[in-house]
Amino acid sequence: MAFSDEWSGADPHEAAEQEYLRTLVQAEADGDDRAVEAALRPRTLDEVVGQVRVRDQLGLVLEAARQRGRAPDHVLLSGPPGLGKTTLAMIVAAEMQTPLRLTSGPAITHAGDLAAILSGVNEGDVLFVDEIHRMSRPAEEMLYMAMEDFRVDVVIGKGPGATAIPLDIPPFTLVGATTRAGLLPGPLRDRFGFTAHLEYYEPGELDLIVRRSAGLLGVELTSEGAAEIASRSRGTPRIANRLLRRVRDYAQVRADGVLDRKVARAALELYEVDELGLDRLDLAVLDVLCRRFGGGPVGVSTLAVAVGEERETVEEVAEPFLVRNGMLARTPRGRVAMPAAWQHLGLTPPVESFGAQQALFDE
Numbered sequence: 190m191a192f193s194d195e196w197s198g199a200d201p202h203e204a205a206e207q208e209y210l211r212t213l214v215q216a217e218a219d220g221d222d223r224a225v226e227a228a229l230r231p232r233t234l235d236e237v238v239g240q241v242r243v244r245d246q247l248g249l250v251l252e253a254a255r256q257r258g259r260a261p262d263h264v265l266l267s268g269p270p271g272l273g274k275t276t277l278a279m280i281v282a283a284e285m286q287t288p289l290r291l292t293s294g295p296a297i298t299h300a301g302d303l304a305a306i307l308s309g310v311n312e313g314d315v316l317f318v319d320e321i322h323r324m325s326r327p328a329e330e331m332l333y334m335a336m337e338d339f340r341v342d343v344v345i346g347k348g349p350g351a352t353a354i355p356l357d358i359p360p361f362t363l364v365g366a367t368t369r370a371g372l373l374p375g376p377l378r379d380r381f382g383f384t385a386h387l388e389y390y391e392p393g394e395l396d397l398i399v400r401r402s403a404g405l406l407g408v409e410l411t412s413e414g415a416a417e418i419a420s421r422s423r424g425t426p427r428i429a430n431r432l433l434r435r436v437r438d439y440a441q442v443r444a445d446g447v448l449d450r451k452v453a454r455a456a457l458e459l460y461e462v463d464e465l466g467l468d469r470l471d472l473a474v475l476d477v478l479c480r481r482f483g484g485g486p487v488g489v490s491t492l493a494v495a496v497g498e499e500r501e502t503v504e505e506v507a508e509p510f511l512v513r514n515g516m517l518a519r520t521p522r523g524r525v526a527m528p529a530a531w532q533h534l535g536l537t538p539p540v541e542s543f544g545a546q547q548a549l550f551d552e
């Protein structure tokens with residue numbers, strides 16, 4: 190082990206630190222988040238910040254169901270990590286004043302797992318299936334029968350001796366969440382009466398979220414401090430809350446505890462999150478792309494080697510945000526730096542190269 194470390198020249202401390210810095214702007218939850226998230230989650234639709242259209246539509250679905258005294262239609266929540274899918278699922282149960290049963294796609298590997306869950310469902314319960322696109326195919330088929338007919342056939346035994354025992358399920362509401370709606374098979378998707386697609390949040394909305402969280406955590410945050418954190422949160426409440434916690438640490442240890450603009454800026458600089466929310470990896474990708482490869486096009490594997498990262502990390506962690514920000518484009522011939530990237534690095538884009546890049550989009 191020591192031998193291979195020596196060879197790779199890897200410093201475990203540096204690796205751990207880099208990993209930590211990276212998780213700061215990743216939209217996925219880590220252990221630290223999960224504990225705090227429970228405390229910061231809005232509990233009613235009224236407490237939800239932003240997502241105005243989804244909130245209105247979902248509110249109407251729930252209100253109508255309440256008036257009819259029935260379980261609401263099945264709800265599908267889709268959208269990138271950290272935007273509030275789990276939060277909304279919990280709110281559906283809370284607003285209907287019914288228990289929430291929670292499971293996730295990867296936990297349902299056999300149809301039998303799902304049958305066991307369904308057999309425990311009571312009338313009006315909300316069954317939340319997180320990462321619903323990761324359920325096994327047989328379970329998926331059982332689920333859409335349950336959603337439509339409120340019954341399933343449980344197959345006992347194998348081969349010619351197998352028998353199907355019908356199981357009636359009381360009317361319930363399925364709430365599915367997915368970051369990859371495109372991976373859901375059509376028949377399953379079609380059985381949701383209401384589909385909500387969550388969008389990234391505007392800075393103003395993130396501002397409200399950060400202030401609300403600061404209130405709940407009992408920290409003093411100025412409006413400029415809030416704006417500073419909000420503008421670097423990549424449109425994602427989970428990241429906003431995480432940055433808030435790091436700024437709070439800084440304020441507590443190195444300042445007087447008040448999260449103002451100066452403290453927020455200093456803290457986020459320390460954690461290497463820049464004005465737009467770009468972290469060290471994002472900047473490294475842009476830097477290599479512009480300075481070393483003249484703006485591209487360059488293949489993602491080459492890019493990954495050049496920044497010393499795994500291809501997956503570059504593709505799944507750095508690129509989505511850079512693409513959304515209009516800094517990087519994925520073209521059939523490779524990655525290309527857009528004018529915004531050059532500008533952000535304080536460089537002048539070579540004119541002729543951008544003309545050549547334009548041609549790539551016409552392919």
Ligand SMILES: Nc1ncnc2c1ncn2[C@@H]1O[C@H](COP(=O)(O)OP(=O)(O)OP(=O)(O)O)[C@@H](O)[C@H]1O
Pocket residue numbers: 216217218225226227229230231236237238239240269270271272273274275276277366368398426427430
């Ligand atoms: N609209 C909102 N208003 C206020 N806070 C929010 C909102 N949406 C999300 N949050 C905060 O962000 C955190 C993450 O949200 P949530 O866990 O619901 O995301 P998710 O979409 O389920 O993510 P994942 O795909 O990783 O499961 C929550 O704990 C909550 O504090």
Ligand SMILES: [Mg+2]
Pocket residue numbers: 274275276319366
């Ligand atoms: Mg979730």
